[in-house]
Amino acid sequence: MKNILLVCNxxxxxxxxxQKMSAAAKEMGIEANINAKxxxxxxxxxxxxxxxLLGPQVGYQKAEMEKLAAGKIPVEVINMRDYGTMNGQKVLQFALDLIGE
Known part of the structure; x- marks a missing residue:
């Protein structure tokens, strides 16, 4: 089970x-717990x-989130185009790549 957290305002x-990422995970047969906070x-x-994963609108918080993560997990900003087009499959793949899956 992959646990993916999206951060926004x-x-x-x-x-x-x-929702789009969860649907993409289901289609790909990947067990994922995806939440937004x-x-x-x-x-x-x-x-x-x-x-x-940070929404582009809170990308300025990346350094703070990295500090809190203390190197234990990857912290990245979602590509603005993928976020804007709600490309769940692409954002899911981005998350999985960061995890090393």
Whole structure:
């Protein structure tokens, strides 16, 4: 089971991306637990996920999130085009690549 956390401001668009990523994972036969949280909520989740992806709108928080992750998990910003087009399959593959799957 892969645990993927998306971080955003309010969560509306990121929640849609989570749904698209979950559908892509199901199609690919991958067991994945994909969630979206705010930056403040993510702080409590960092120790329980395999990768943390930031929405482009909170990309400026990357250094802070990397500091909190302390090298235990990859922390990256989602490609703006993939985020904007809600390309769940591409963002899922990005997450899996970061995990090393």
């Amino acid at each position: 309010a969560g509306m668009s990121t929640s849609m991306l989570v 705010s930056v403040t909520e993510a702080i409590n989740e960092i120790d329980h996920v395999d990768v943390l």
